[in-house]
Every structure is written in structure tokens, then in C-alpha cells.
Amino acid sequence: MAGKKVLIVYAHQDPGSFNAALKKAAVEELSKQGCLVTVSDLYAMDFEPRTMKKDFMGPLSDPEHFNYALEAYQAYQQKALSPDIMAEQEKLLEADLVIFQFPLYWYSLPAILKGWMDRVFCQGFAFNFPKYFESGLLKGKRAVLSITTGGPANTYSKTGSRGDIRCYLWPIQHGTLHFCGFQILAPQISFAPDRVSQEEREGMVAAWVRRLAAIWEEAPIDCTAAWYFGQ
Amino acid sequence: MAGKKVLIVYAHQDPGSFNAALKKAAVEELSKQGCLVTVSDLYAMDFEPRTMKKDFMGPLSDPEHFNYALEAYQAYQQKALSPDIMAEQEKLLEADLVIFQFPLYWYSLPAILKGWMDRVFCQGFAFNFPKYFESGLLKGKRAVLSITTGGPANTYSKTGSRGDIRCYLWPIQHGTLHFCGFQILAPQISFAPDRVSQEEREGMVAAWVRRLAAIWEEAPIDCTAAWYFGQ
Numbered sequence: 001m002a003g004k005k006v007l008i009v010y011a012h013q014d015p016g017s018f019n020a021a022l023k024k025a026a027v028e029e030l031s032k033q034g035c036l037v038t039v040s041d042l043y044a045m046d047f048e049p050r051t052m053k054k055d056f057m058g059p060l061s062d063p064e065h066f067n068y069a070l071e072a073y074q075a076y077q078q079k080a081l082s083p084d085i086m087a088e089q090e091k092l093l094e095a096d097l098v099i100f101q102f103p104l105y106w107y108s109l110p111a112i113l114k115g116w117m118d119r120v121f122c123q124g125f126a127f128n129f130p131k132y133f134e135s136g137l138l139k140g141k142r143a144v145l146s147i148t149t150g151g152p153a154n155t156y157s158k159t160g161s162r163g164d165i166r167c168y169l170w171p172i173q174h175g176t177l178h179f180c181g182f183q184i185l186a187p188q189i190s191f192a193p194d195r196v197s198q199e200e201r202e203g204m205v206a207a208w209v210r211r212l213a214a215i216w217e218e219a220p221i222d223c224t225a226a227w228y229f230g231q
Numbered sequence: 232m233a234g235k236k237v238l239i240v241y242a243h244q245d246p247g248s249f250n251a252a253l254k255k256a257a258v259e260e261l262s263k264q265g266c267l268v269t270v271s272d273l274y275a276m277d278f279e280p281r282t283m284k285k286d287f288m289g290p291l292s293d294p295e296h297f298n299y300a301l302e303a304y305q306a307y308q309q310k311a312l313s314p315d316i317m318a319e320q321e322k323l324l325e326a327d328l329v330i331f332q333f334p335l336y337w338y339s340l341p342a343i344l345k346g347w348m349d350r351v352f353c354q355g356f357a358f359n360f361p362k363y364f365e366s367g368l369l370k371g372k373r374a375v376l377s378i379t380t381g382g383p384a385n386t387y388s389k390t391g392s393r394g395d396i397r398c399y400l401w402p403i404q405h406g407t408l409h410f411c412g413f414q415i416l417a418p419q420i421s422f423a424p425d426r427v428s429q430e431e432r433e434g435m436v437a438a439w440v441r442r443l444a445a446i447w448e449e450a451p452i453d454c455t456a457a458w459y460f461g462q
Contacts, residue, residue: 107406115342175338
């Protein structure tokens with residue numbers, strides 16, 4: 001939708017990858033709509049995933065007992081967070097929609113993307129108490145996970161060897177993004193692109209583009225336990 | 232138990248932290264038993280969490296379409312993985328019991344520990360097909376998560392605001408450790424140490440030590456969906 005702002009947080013090492021193709025297709029489709037699209041290309045940025053004392057530009061509030069979360073909360077208020085964190089927070093504040101594009105690693109986020117969440121979603125910026133879930137500080141924004149898997153769809157069903165993929169998304173979609181106030185759109189899951197033909201991969205990219213064409217009209221999921229663990 | 236080998240994978244930045252106290256107590260108790268204890272202190276090691284091309288010492292098998300998992304599988308077979316990965320794999324091969332000591336970050340692993348799993352548990356070393364779950368390549372070893380949380384226990388119950396903590400452990404205990412063949416011992420969860428008195432913190436450390444005193448006799452959990460999502 002013209003004028004909307006989109007942030008794509010993209011975590012793949014290779015511009016020739018299927019993840020890169022999905023990211024590129026999203027940039028093109030959303031730009032064609034007149035959206036302003038920003039990409040955080042985490043590997044290309046050599047984004048730091050580790051939560052360390054050097055994230056704080058000022059003095060620590062409790063150097064004897066270092067607590068990253070508490071120091072981040074204080075540093076956020078004092079505008080003393082590391083510039084790379086503040087740059088990502090700026091992008092987030094602008095965004096109406098955030099797309100996370102990544103391959104599933106151990107049924108979860110690749111470490112570089114986990115570190116992005118660990119460092120960027122700090123107290124004061126993304127949530128506060130009692131401002132979380134429906135009143136999280138990023139409310140009004142939407143988030144969608146665009147995931148590629150190694151295994152095929154049937155192994156990620158309730159009766160498959162890996163179990164229902166929704167159970168793996170609970171800590172990310174609900175525990176993190178929803179906690180920060182995001183409304184969650186249904187995940188876009190491209191199963192096992194390495195195991196299918198080039199034609200089928202192109203079909204998956206085309207399906208993503210078709211979805212993005214109407215994404216501004218989509219209703220968010222009901223991000224409660226029932227969606228993840230229900231029948 | 233005398234002669235047993237234990238690896239503690241420890242992810243906290245600060246030697247003065249409660250996580251450090253739990254780690255130190257475990258080293259002391261297990262050493263007293265006559266175990267050989269090794270600690271991977273991830274922040275002190277400045278452990279690299281990112282999965283990158285530089286993890287592979289030899290030529291890539293498919294430089295046009297970089298797939299980290301496939302390259303890691305090949306490099307493992309050719310003994311061409313980065314020395315820091317091989318060093319952790321050596322420690323794992325030796326270990327009878329692996330303790331993961333960490334604060335819960337966004338209902339999951341801190342990025343530095345997620346990256347340890349992403350990089351160390353590669354195909355060929357930790358699993359292969361069809362060698363996974365009960366026949367995973369690390370079978371015969373036991374793993375236990377020793378976790379600290381920010382929030383108190385009642386918020387992590389089925390009716391609490393965060394939901395049952397077991398649901399958050401499914402990707403880690405089942406999807407990763409059990410997948411690699413580990414038997415899973417019940418998690419040791421120290422709730423909200425920052426919110427309680429010094430005496431209560433000492434009580435939590437003492438409880439961990441008491442448990443470790445008898446840990447070699449413990450039966451593993453039944454690591455199936457029922458444990459995580461059942462009644």
C-alpha cells in the first residue's frame with residue numbers, strides 16, 4: 001500500500017540463496033506498491049549477536065553485578081546504547097510492517113537474528129511494565145515470519161516426526177513479537193526448497209509475491225495458546 | 232560420580248552474576264565427586280555465534296549457492312571445520328553429562344549459546360540421517376538445562392501471563408538436544424533471582440548442589456510432546 005513503510009530483517013549469508021530470492025521478491029513487490037522498504041541484511045552488516053558490556057556507551061549502573069537487561073533499559077533511557085542497536089530501533093519505529101526472512105536453524109532463529117532480537121528489543125523501547133502484549137510499545141505494527149525449512153511439510157505436522165511447526169513458533173511469535181505489541185500475521189513457510197525443482201522454488205516465490213500483493217488487508221492471527229497448541 | 236566427565240556450557244557475561252554462582256557451585260560439587268569438569272565460558276571465549284563461510288577451512292562444495300548446513304556436513308567429514316568448532320566437538324565427545332547454564336533471553340537461548348548449537352551440532356557429528364532422536368550420534372550422553380528467569384514462577388504456569396515454561400523448552404530440549412540423541416534430565420529452573428533476597432538466592436544454589444549430588448541416579452524425562460504440552 002503506497003506510503004507504508006516496511007522493514008525486512010534478513011538473515012542469510014548468500015545473495016544466491018533461496019532466502020535472498022524471497023527477500024528480493026518482497027522488496028520488488030512492496031516497492032511496486034509504493035511502500036518504502038528498508039532491509040537489514042544481518043550477515044552483510046556483520047551484525048553483532050552477542051549481548052556485551054560494550055553495548056553501553058555510558059557508565060554501568062551496577063558494574064559489580066552485570067545484568068544486561070537492566071543496563072540496556074537504563075542505556076536506552078539515556079540514549080547511550082551502541083549505535084548499531086539505535087540504528088535498528090530507528091528503523092523499527094518507522095516501520096508499519098516487519099518481515100523476518102530466515103532459514104529455520106534448530107527449530108528457531110539463526111543466532112545472528114536471535115541476537116538482533118536480544119539486543120534491539122530492550123525494555124523501554126519495545127516493552128515496559130505493564131506495557132507488554134496488547135499494550136507493548138511496538139503496538140500498531142505488524143510482523144510476519146518468512147521461514148525456509150530443511151525438512152518437508154509432512155514432517156512438520158502434528159503426526160510428523162518433528163511435530164507441528166506452530167509449536168516451535170510460540171517463543172518467537174508470541175513470547176517475543178507479540179510481547180512487544182506486534183500484531184502477528186500468519187507465517188509464510190517455504191518447506192524444503194533445497195529438495196524441490198527450480199520450478200517449484202519459483203512457485204514458492206510467486207506464492208509469496210501473491211500474498212504480499214494483498215498483505216495490507218490481512219487479518220492478524222489470534223496469537224493465543226490455542227493457535228499454537230490447539231486442535 | 233568419580234571418573235564421569237561433565238561439560239558445562241556457560242553463557243553469562245559476569246563472574247559476579249547468579250549464573251556464575253550456579254556454575255561455580257556445579258564445578259565444585261562435581262569435582263568433589265571425582266568428576267572431570269570442563270567449562271566452556273562462551274563470553275570469556277568471545278565465542279562466535281554467527282554461521283559464516285569462514286567456518287570452513289577448505290573449498291566450498293557449492294560456492295554459488297551457499298548452504299551452511301551442507302557445507303558444515305562436508306567440512307566435518309573432511310576435518311575442515313573452524314578450530315573453535317572442532318574444540319567444542321572434542322569436549323562434547325568426551326562428556327557423559329552436559330550442563331547448559333544460562334539466563335533465559337526472550338524465552339529461549341541467549342544468541343551466543345544459540346550460535347554454539349548452530350555451529351557445533353552439525354550433521355555428521357551430532358546427527359545424521361536416519362540417525363537422530365533415539366539414534367542421534369550423541370546418544371548415551373545426558374543434558375540438563377540450568378536456567379535463570381527474569382519473571383517469577385507463577386507467571387510461567389499454564390494460567391500465568393507467560394504460559395507454561397515447558398512449552399518454551401520444546402525447541403531446545405526436544406528439537407535440538409533430543410534430536411542429537413541426548414537423554415534429557417529435568418530442567419533446573421531458578422526463577423527470578425534478581426527479585427529475591429540474598430538468602431533465597433543462596434537457597435537456590437544449595438538446591439542445585441543437592442540435586443547434583445544425586446544426578447547420576449536420575450531418570451531422564453520422557454521427552455515427548457506429552458511432557459511439554461500435556462495435562
